[in-house]
Amino acid sequence: MTSSRTKRWLLAVVLPIAAVALWQAAGTDGSLAGGALPTPDRVWTAWITWAFGHAGPMTLSPYVGSWAGAVGHSAERVAKGFAVAILLGVPLGVLIGWSRIVSAMVDPSIQWLRPVPITAWLPISLAIFGIRDFGAIFLITIGAFYPIVINTTQGARDVEKNWIRAALMMGAQPLDILRRVVLPAALPSIFTGLRIGLGIGWTAVIVAEMVAVKSGLGYVLWDAYYVGRMDIVIADMVSIGLFGFISDWAIVRLELWALNWRRLQSFNQ
Amino acid sequence: MGTIQFSSVCKTYHGGVLALENVDFTVGEGEFVALLGPSGCGKSTLLNLIAGFEKLSEGRMSFNGNPVTKPGPDRGVVFQEASLLPWLNVWENVVFGPKVQNIARDDYEPRAREILRVMGLEKFHEALPVQLSGGMRQRVGIARALVMQPKALLMDEPFGALDAQTRLSMQELLLDIWQTLKTTVLFVTHDIDEAILLADRVCVMTARPGRITRDIRIDIPRPRSIDTLTTGDFTTYKAMIMAEMRGLHAHH
Ligand SMILES: Nc1ncnc2c1ncn2[C@@H]1O[C@H](COP(=O)(O)OP(=O)(O)OP(=O)(O)O)[C@@H](O)[C@H]1O
Numbered sequence A: 001m002t003s004s005r006t007k008r009w010l011l012a013v014v015l016p017i018a019a020v021a022l023w024q025a026a027g028t029d030g031s032l033a034g035g036a037l038p039t040p041d042r043v044w045t046a047w048i049t050w051a052f053g054h055a056g057p058m059t060l061s062p063y064v065g066s067w068a069g070a071v072g073h074s075a076e077r078v079a080k081g082f083a084v085a086i087l088l089g090v091p092l093g094v095l096i097g098w099s100r101i102v103s104a105m106v107d108p109s110i111q112w113l114r115p116v117p118i119t120a121w122l123p124i125s126l127a128i129f130g131i132r133d134f135g136a137i138f139l140i141t142i143g144a145f146y147p148i149v150i151n152t153t154q155g156a157r158d159v160e161k162n163w164i165r166a167a168l169m170m171g172a173q174p175l176d177i178l179r180r181v182v183l184p185a186a187l188p189s190i191f192t193g194l195r196i197g198l199g200i201g202w203t204a205v206i207v208a209e210m211v212a213v214k215s216g217l218g219y220v221l222w223d224a225y226y227v228g229r230m231d232i233v234i235a236d237m238v239s240i241g242l243f244g245f246i247s248d249w250a251i252v253r254l255e256l257w258a259l260n261w262r263r264l265q266s267f268n269q
Numbered sequence B: 001m002g003t004i005q006f007s008s009v010c011k012t013y014h015g016g017v018l019a020l021e022n023v024d025f026t027v028g029e030g031e032f033v034a035l036l037g038p039s040g041c042g043k044s045t046l047l048n049l050i051a052g053f054e055k056l057s058e059g060r061m062s063f064n065g066n067p068v069t070k071p072g073p074d075r076g077v078v079f080q081e082a083s084l085l086p087w088l089n090v091w092e093n094v095v096f097g098p099k100v101q102n103i104a105r106d107d108y109e110p111r112a113r114e115i116l117r118v119m120g121l122e123k124f125h126e127a128l129p130v131q132l133s134g135g136m137r138q139r140v141g142i143a144r145a146l147v148m149q150p151k152a153l154l155m156d157e158p159f160g161a162l163d164a165q166t167r168l169s170m171q172e173l174l175l176d177i178w179q180t181l182k183t184t185v186l187f188v189t190h191d192i193d194e195a196i197l198l199a200d201r202v203c204v205m206t207a208r209p210g211r212i213t214r215d216i217r218i219d220i221p222r223p224r225s226i227d228t229l230t231t232g233d234f235t236t237y238k239a240m241i242m243a244e245m246r247g248l249h250a251h252h
């Protein structure tokens, strides 16, 4: 058990280590591609300063000790936008999947708006919210909403007929059916939607911060590019990947816990 | 309490399948009636109508003299595959009914515990349905119907998916329970032995469109048990019903 887990870890880090080693070896004097890209050691040093450096009154660079703040801003926006997307998408998806009337009324509009990418929403977001937090949260919500609502709808539609019949037979009212049968039965699909939605949420926050707010990892990414700090750009990219990965891992843990019954089921069969 | 009545009932499904035609059929209070017939003859349809799961196309149907419009806890349904809610454990499945009906906990808890004990499930309150055998799952399915103290039990091939030995022990359990409770039971099966062993009356159905062709009273004294299966009376009834079903085949 433990040794197989160690083995999995080792296998997982082989590729990244090889890539970093190659990248380091390809550079000379701390840079490659004609000076366009820094080598990993430079990125690492820049990152350490960005994360742990102490900015004094005379510090001009914004990339000293400000990493946690940037991460915090982005993560907070993703969390807020994602939460709003869940609050809208899950109940709506359950209703669409459950009721033919709601489905006929709402589903076509959703399918019609869905192809509009989040980047296309940027001008409207700027026009309405200006350069403020709301704009970013709005974009994250839009991006995460579609996969959540669509997967929830799918799950709610596929509920086994006899589960609903059994609940009706036991005297359940429509609200009981939605809460105690349709929602739990749709949970596996809902979690699929949450994972995809959260991934899109991270994409959306970076896009939004590059254009519509003046803080966070996305803002730093664009700003550092403008001032030619490619070491910070790369450190920023790695940070985005890291936090996207961690938040996805958290959802998977939550899913394993919430869907224990299902794990046993697939294991037994 | 617990009477079931069908008069001139027809059922046509979407797409025009005529599943039942002119069914006249009554189950008296406290009576155990088995519906016997080949696959696709409309046994489940009949049961789903009285359960309130399906709408009638023509005719009248009543439960305790009242027209049936929707499912309700006065008619406990036991499904073929148990159809337990897989995310709830045994205890939660059994108390689901009383809970959504807002019945006081002091009222249903002792009853649920007693029923689970009779079903031999007292050690499995915490188990999830997937962790149970088919027979145990079906016992939970019966327990969750009984805990609501229904006036009738509607059972759709409840033991059809079980192996022969488990089926025998489940039949014996059902006989024991019914002999003390005496609720009305409508029991769908295609197993002739099962029908004769359990029922007061066996109603034989034909296929397409479904009709009840024979209504046979089983005068084997109660209490019955598995030993009933080897008595002379039993064999006589079996021969009669088999002849009936073969005859139906010959006609078509
Ligand atoms: N929801 C439905 N829509 C359309 N046709 C249906 C539906 N349910 C059942 N039928 C048809 O109605 C007829 C009777 O079906 P029913 O399920 O009542 O038969 P049954 O006697 O219970 O069969 P079995 O022993 O196989 O369970 C069949 O021809 C079936 O194809």
Ligand SMILES: [Mg+2]
Pocket: B043, B044, B045, B156
């Ligand atoms: Mg059937």
